[in-house]
Amino acid sequence: MRILITGARGQLGTDLQRSLTDHELIPCTRDELDVTEKHRVYALLKDHRPDAVINAAAYHRVDECESHPDKTFTVNAFGPWHLAMACRMYAAKLVHISTNFVFDGTADRPYREDDLPLPLNVYGTAKLSGEHLVRSTWDRHFIIRTTGLFGHSGGGGKGYNFVEAMIRAGMERREVVVVSDQVMSPTATADLARTLGELVTTDTYGTYHVTSGGACSYFDFARTIFQKTGIETAVKPTSTESYGAPAARPLYTVLDNGRIRSLGIAEMPPWEDALDDYLARRAGHGEEAIGRIP
Ligand SMILES: NC(=O)c1ccc[n+]([C@@H]2O[C@H](COP(=O)([O-])OP(=O)(O)OC[C@H]3O[C@@H](n4cnc5c(N)ncnc54)[C@H](OP(=O)(O)O)[C@@H]3O)[C@@H](O)[C@H]2O)c1
Numbered sequence: 695m696r697i698l699i700t701g702a703r704g705q706l707g708t709d710l711q712r713s714l715t716d717h718e719l720i721p722c723t724r725d726e727l728d729v730t731e732k733h734r735v736y737a738l739l740k741d742h743r744p745d746a747v748i749n750a751a752a753y754h755r756v757d758e759c760e761s762h763p764d765k766t767f768t769v770n771a772f773g774p775w776h777l778a779m780a781c782r783m784y785a786a787k788l789v790h791i792s793t794n795f796v797f798d799g800t801a802d803r804p805y806r807e808d809d810l811p812l813p814l815n816v817y818g819t820a821k822l823s824g825e826h827l828v829r830s831t832w833d834r835h836f837i838i839r840t841t842g843l844f845g846h847s848g849g850g851g852k853g854y855n856f857v858e859a860m861i862r863a864g865m866e867r868r869e870v871v872v873v874s875d876q877v878m879s880p881t882a883t884a885d886l887a888r889t890l891g892e893l894v895t896t897d898t899y900g901t902y903h904v905t906s907g908g909a910c911s912y913f914d915f916a917r918t919i920f921q922k923t924g925i926e927t928a929v930k931p932t933s934t935e936s937y938g939a940p941a942a943r944p945l946y947t948v949l950d951n952g953r954i955r956s957l958g959i960a961e962m963p964p965w966e967d968a969l970d971d972y973l974a975r976r977a978g979h980g981e982e983a984i985g986r987i988p
Pocket of ligand 1: 700701702703704705706707723724725727728729730749750751752753754769773791792793794840841842843844847883
């Protein structure tokens, strides 16, 4: 297949390029394709005629989004809408990446694909709008909700990924304070990219939850990162309320990967194994290699 990837410099965009080697790829950084530029989106699809587009572009600095709703909607809602309209015009499948932040986090079991979304912040509202605009524009879509991504590009758009942020903090401080009441599944973009590679070759369109296996709080995630890297910094738990970030966060956003299971696609490895692989690769390449495609 010929697959155009947006947000190609990001964590997922980078791992899609590493993973989808059986396909002809057209990776587009923001400089090459800004998804908010409708005419450019059409022009690129017209020129390249991809069989599929994977939209890994997003503006997701969640706290910043609260005070920049116009930009948040332009990138996360209208961007995917332009892509869906262009995909419809040129008959390309669209894989659009969404988020656990479409849910309010009050569930007492993992969220299923058909559970009612109810976002708590501007970012989640814009991402949910993007989902609706994709769904209502073009049937041949896959909407993929995922959580807590970590990948070797280092999370350029967001400014960090949690693993790198903790390692840096652990090397600089004696103690870090991390919320213990937000529970999700840390998810490796390397594994997510492989699953997307399988899904995109099918015609089983719709909404999917795709995460690494298992779940934990950010506090547990931080403790595990320190244990596995031998960093001796203490981790102190706090609550989301005490932490007092500008954007409200959903507390429990574990996603049931039921539809992926029902297709017979292999479930992704547990997050602890994915973290081992991430750290091994990090050690193998040296920190300076992170952020570049080998
Ligand atoms: N990271 C998470 O924890 C998380 C959790 C759940 C869902 N998601 C979703 O997963 C997807 C991938 O996330 P990620 O962590 O791989 O993100 P990322 O590393 O921040 O990459 C996002 C990329 O999008 C690019 N971008 C920003 N605005 C753009 C625009 N207007 N047009 C084209 N490209 C643009 C950025 O370009 P620059 O490099 O030039 O800034 C960046 O390379 C996103 O849809 C995100 O909402 C992420």
